[in-house]
Amino acid sequence: QSALTQPASVSGSPGQSITISCTGTSSDVGSYNLVSWYQQHPGKAPKLMIYEVSKRPSGVSNRFSGSKSGNTASLTISGLQAEDEADYYCCSYAGSVVFGGGTKLTVL
């Protein structure tokens, strides 16, 4: 199964909103509401930010939101803060599990 497609990098200024896309196919992202997103700071383990496309685990800021349209899922971070600077990975659970290649978010 091929990796999901994410932009290599995105950037934004504090207070702004950014969106990270995650493109799959009709066999994974498009067929199931089983997309999750992970945040990873350098040298740390990943952290679950969104699951089932748009649900937030307890303790995750409501500045993080997820959505899906067709074969593309998206993660939006509003009110950017310095601590949001990290790598972000999408993941689709459709039979087997596949991650996106990751997006490096830079807060300018």
Place this chain on the structure above:
Amino acid sequence: EVQLVESGGGLVQPGGSLRLSCAASGFTFSSYWMSWVRQAPGKGLEWVANIKQDGSEKYYVDSVKGRFTISRDNAKNSLYLQMNSLRAEDTAVYYCARGRWFGLWGQGTLVTVSS
């Protein structure tokens, strides 16, 4: 404290074997699917394998099928990954992760395959 702690990583020669362990605590281990996810140096995340609560279903990424075996011991709250016929491309930090949504991760254990 709710946590996962991996162990067993290290340096191994190509073709060699290694067994990783993941000790779970602070939650009902037997209630969750469990997975192994790896990350090669400077690269992204790659799912490796997962196992159902009772061990009756196991799934693997194609690149490790026939070489890696995932298992669990619910009585010991432990997850395992037996890795045989290791290759240089298996070099990575290996994480264990809880649940379908990987809601809890360990700190990872580094596996280096090199001569």
